[in-house]
Amino acid sequence: MRKLYVAIAILGIHLIIAAFADLIAPYDPSEIVNLPYQPPSKEHLLGTDRLGRDILSQLLHGSRLSIFIGVSVGALMTLLSTTIGMLSGYYGGVVDRILSTLTDVFLVIPGLPLMIVISAYIRVRGPLVVILVIALTSWGGGTRIIRSQVMSLRNRDFVMALKSIGESNFRIMFFEMLPNMFSLIVANFFSAVLYGILGEASLSFLGLSDVSKITWGTMLYWAQSANALLNGMWYWVLAPGVAIASLGTAFALLNFYVDELTNPRLRRS
Amino acid sequence: MKYFLQRMLFYLFTIFVAITLNFLIPRLMPGDPAERILSRYEADPNAIAAMKIALGIETDKPLLDQYVEYLKNTLSGNFGISYVYYPVKVQQVIQNALPWTVGLVGISTLISFVIGTLLGVYAGWNRERASGISLLMISILLRSIPYFWLAMLMVYVFGFRLKWFPIAGAYSSRQIMEGFQFVKNVLFHGFLPSITLIIASLGGWILTMRNNMVAILSEDFVLLAEAKGLKKKDILLRYAARNAMLPSFTAFGLSLGFVVSGALLTEIVFSYPGVGFTLYRAVISQDYPLIQGLFLIISLSVLTANLIVDLTYGFLDPRVRV
Numbered sequence: 001m002r003k004l005y006v007a008i009a010i011l012g013i014h015l016i017i018a019a020f021a022d023l024i025a026p027y028d029p030s031e032i033v034n035l036p037y038q039p040p041s042k043e044h045l046l047g048t049d050r051l052g053r054d055i056l057s058q059l060l061h062g063s064r065l066s067i068f069i070g071v072s073v074g075a076l077m078t079l080l081s082t083t084i085g086m087l088s089g090y091y092g093g094v095v096d097r098i099l100s101t102l103t104d105v106f107l108v109i110p111g112l113p114l115m116i117v118i119s120a121y122i123r124v125r126g127p128l129v130v131i132l133v134i135a136l137t138s139w140g141g142g143t144r145i146i147r148s149q150v151m152s153l154r155n156r157d158f159v160m161a162l163k164s165i166g167e168s169n170f171r172i173m174f175f176e177m178l179p180n181m182f183s184l185i186v187a188n189f190f191s192a193v194l195y196g197i198l199g200e201a202s203l204s205f206l207g208l209s210d211v212s213k214i215t216w217g218t219m220l221y222w223a224q225s226a227n228a229l230l231n232g233m234w235y236w237v238l239a240p241g242v243a244i245a246s247l248g249t250a251f252a253l254l255n256f257y258v259d260e261l262t263n264p265r266l267r268r269s
Numbered sequence: 270m271k272y273f274l275q276r277m278l279f280y281l282f283t284i285f286v287a288i289t290l291n292f293l294i295p296r297l298m299p300g301d302p303a304e305r306i307l308s309r310y311e312a313d314p315n316a317i318a319a320m321k322i323a324l325g326i327e328t329d330k331p332l333l334d335q336y337v338e339y340l341k342n343t344l345s346g347n348f349g350i351s352y353v354y355y356p357v358k359v360q361q362v363i364q365n366a367l368p369w370t371v372g373l374v375g376i377s378t379l380i381s382f383v384i385g386t387l388l389g390v391y392a393g394w395n396r397e398r399a400s401g402i403s404l405l406m407i408s409i410l411l412r413s414i415p416y417f418w419l420a421m422l423m424v425y426v427f428g429f430r431l432k433w434f435p436i437a438g439a440y441s442s443r444q445i446m447e448g449f450q451f452v453k454n455v456l457f458h459g460f461l462p463s464i465t466l467i468i469a470s471l472g473g474w475i476l477t478m479r480n481n482m483v484a485i486l487s488e489d490f491v492l493l494a495e496a497k498g499l500k501k502k503d504i505l506l507r508y509a510a511r512n513a514m515l516p517s518f519t520a521f522g523l524s525l526g527f528v529v530s531g532a533l534l535t536e537i538v539f540s541y542p543g544v545g546f547t548l549y550r551a552v553i554s555q556d557y558p559l560i561q562g563l564f565l566i567i568s569l570s571v572l573t574a575n576l577i578v579d580l581t582y583g584f585l586d587p588r589v590r591v
Contacts, residue, residue, distance in 0.1 A: 105283050108575055109290070110526075112533055113548065113567050117560055120552040121295050194413060201415045202534060206549065220418065229425040237425070241418035248413030256409060265484040 007253035014247050018063040025057035029214055037226070037233065046235050050226050058214050059239050065215040066200065067247065069127055073196025074251075076135035077142060078189040084139070085146025086173050090154060100147070107140035112202065119208035126210045134199040142188045149181050183262040190255035194248050201244050216240035276579045280572050287568040291561050292339050296332065348562035353554050359562040362547060367529070367566070369439050370543030373459050374532040375525070377466035382521045384467070385474020389517070390510045392475060393482020404475060411472030417534035420465045424538060427461055434461045437540035462539045466532055470524075477520055481513035518585060519578055526574025529567050 017024060026043075027033050030053060038048040046055035088099035114137050122129055153159060162172050178185075203209050204217025207225075211218045219240040223229075228236040260266045330338075342348070348359035388404060395401035428436035435441070440454045485491065486509055494504045533545030540546060544563060551559040 101279065101282065104279065105286050108283055108568075108571055109287055110567055110571050113564055114290075116533070116548065116552055117564050118294060120555070120560065198413075198415055202417065205415075205417055205534065206537070206552075208552075220415075220421075224421070229421060230429060234425055237418070237421050241415060241422070244418070245410070245414045248415075249410050252409045252413045263484075265487050266480060 003253045003257045007250045007257065010246055010250035011254075014063055014067060014243075014250070017060055018067050021061045021064060025054075025060040027054040027057040029053060029057040029061040037231070039233070040235055046239055047233060049222060049236070055219075055236055055239065058219055059216070059243060062214045062216050062219055062240065063243065063247075065127060065213055066197065066217070066244070069131055069200045069215065070193045070197035070247070070251075072131045073134045073199065074189050074193030076131060077139050077192040077195070078185060080135065080139040081142030081188060081192075082146055082178075082185055085143040086150055086177070088143070089147040089150025090169070090173050090177070092151075092154075096147075103140050103143045103147075106137065107144070109137075111138050112199075115199065115203060116206065116208060119203060125208070127213065127215075130200055130203055130209045131196075133203070134196055138192075138195060138199070142192060145184065145188065146181070149184055150177065153177050153180060183258055187255050187258040187262070190251045190258065194251040194255065197244060197248050197251070216244050273580065276576070280576050283572055284569065287572075288340070288343055288565065289336075291343075291565055291568075292336055295557060295561075296335075343565065348565070349558035351551075351559045352556045353550055353559065359558050362559060363544070363562055363566055366542060366544045366547040369541060370529055370532060370536070370545065373439075373462060373536075373541065373543060374466060374528040377463045377532075378470065378521075378524055378528055380463075381467040381470045382474055382517075382524070385471045386478045386514070386517055388471075389475045389478020390482055390505070390513070392479040393486065393513070394505055394509070396479070396483055401479075405479060408472035408475040408479070411468065412476065414469065416465065416469035417538050419469055420462070420535045420538035423461055423465050434458075436461075439542050459541075462532070462535050462541055465535055465539075469535075474517070474520075478513060478517050481516050482509055485509045485513045515585060519582065522574060522578035522581070526571035529570040 026045075032052045033054055034044060034048045034052045036048060036050050036052045038044055038052070040047045044054050044056065046059065049055055049058070084099055084103065088096045088103070115133050118133050118137070119125075119129070122133075159172060159177065162176055167176070200209070200215060201217035201220065204211065204215055205220045205224065207221055209215075209218065211221050217240075220237065223233070223236040223240070226233075226236075228234070346360060348363075351357055351359050351362050354362050392401045392404040392408075396405075424436050427433050435458050439458050440446075440451065441458075446454055491504060491508055494508050499508075529544050532541075532543065533548065535541070536543045536545035537549045544567065548560065548563045548567075550556070551563060
């Protein structure tokens with residue numbers, strides 16, 4: 001239970017900051033308010049960046065896009081893996097052959113290099129592209145889990161009964177079987193969000209997203225390209241990383257919590 | 270036997286998909302990649318035409334002809350000439366980068382797997398105690414840290430501030446070294462990136478093994494062993510850990526495939542001259558043949574590891590063999 005409370009507390013703080021960033025942040029994150037590369041002071045708790053913008057304000061505002069991208073990736077990945085896993089597990093036969101092979105191919109082709117290669121060739125940069133690239137290359141793992149769950153549900157009595165009274169396949173799949181695996185889908189969603197947060201950070205850090213937008217990943221990109229660490233501006237690197245890690249931990253804890261809740265073998269005997 | 274044949278067919282198919290993706294991705298994107306790259310050199314059309322021939326890009330041909338040509342070249346290991354490292358062949362660039370990555374990441378993966386699995390056994394066995402719970406929390410936290418960020422902090426603290434370790438490269442290029450001295454120098458440079466990789470991947474190993482342990486410990490045969498009054502140590506090592514190892518072992522085999530690509534961001538932060546750093550340089554400067562060659566090598570290594578895991582799993586787990 002304590003895991004759940006910690007996760008909700010961390011997530012709550014992040015969401016509040018994201019919602020009220022305009023009120024909490026001391027400055028406009030994209031406005032030049034001082035000289036560049038100022039060390040932390042009373043006016044600028046985390047100093048200023050290469051143009052003289054307030055880093056703390058960027059950190060607070062950055063939570064919006066970082067959370068948005070993470071959650072969108074999670075949602076899209078979950079949608080893909082649930083739909084594909086469901087179809088492949090429910091129909092079996094040729095449909096399953098084709099879809100499982102497709103899933104396996106995506107599982108085996110390494111994710112991050114594929115993302116980097118695709119992002120390198122796409123010249124349109126932006127949050128939407130980042131979301132699509134991460135989600136479309138990484139849905140394989142979740143699909144496998146959903147598929148095996150559907151295969152074990154497929155032969156249960158209630159599904160047989162629904163089939164015999166002539167219920168449509170679509171209805172059986174998405175209105176009768178889906179609620180039975182809700183917790184599994186939720187756990188999948190949480191781990192997919194974690195994946196999205198880390199994926200966004202990685203791609204942005206490499207400069208493969210729209211680096212003029214403020215996310216924690218692009219903040220790290222600018223810090224690195226200004227050689228922040230070698231110039232002693234460690235706070236510029238530390239702050240976004242702590243933000244990413246704490247948000248990631250919240251989702252990892254939620255994932256673990258749901259996992260433990262639904263898998264009796266993981267609970268105490 | 271039928272199972273193995275099926276797997277082999279699957280891997281052949283996947284290799285085909287990877288090769289085709291490799292061909293299609295750059296060509297599906299808008300613009301002529303060759304023109305785009307060569308236009309940076311502000312060469313006149315004649316020079317561009319000459320360079321196209323030299324680099325082996327012939328974008329005027331129909332797509333299908335290009336594809337056949339590409340397949341032929343790929344199968345014979347001819348990926349063309351790198352732009353960044355011109356006039357070095359892509360094959361040669363990859364050959365230079367590969368040993369660094371395999372050495373650094375291979376050793377780090379092995380160490381991380383051994384330590385993580387042992388800690389996972391401990392955390393699973395003591396899952397109700399404070400020590401087990403804190404190990405669990407630490408692994409969850411480690412899993413959520415972006416590993417390139419950890420690498421940056423390591424560079425800052427141990428390389429820049431304390432000056433214990435060098436902050437970039439795989440060896441000192443300024444002095445000429447021989448034999449043992451060179452080995453020492455390489456180990457010295459590899460230490461920090463290696464520690465970073467070990468810490469970053471530790472969480473995953475602990476979590477996997479811990480969850481396997483907890484699941485196995487609730488099985489009836491463990492209860493029976495306890496009821497028979499067997500020694501704690503025997504139950505832990507011979508009954509629980511041995512069975513719980515199986516999924517971890519598979520994961521380890523698969524992770525060996527990701528050795529070639531896994532350290533991408535860490536290599537970049539440490540400017541370590543391996544595959545990841547080379548891919549980054551290739552992407553930044555749109556070195557089209559090099560990107561293709563590297564991506565193919567990365568995919569092939571993952572596939573090979575998967576195949577080996579599939580083949581050896583039968584020996585480890587007799588239940589699969591039937």
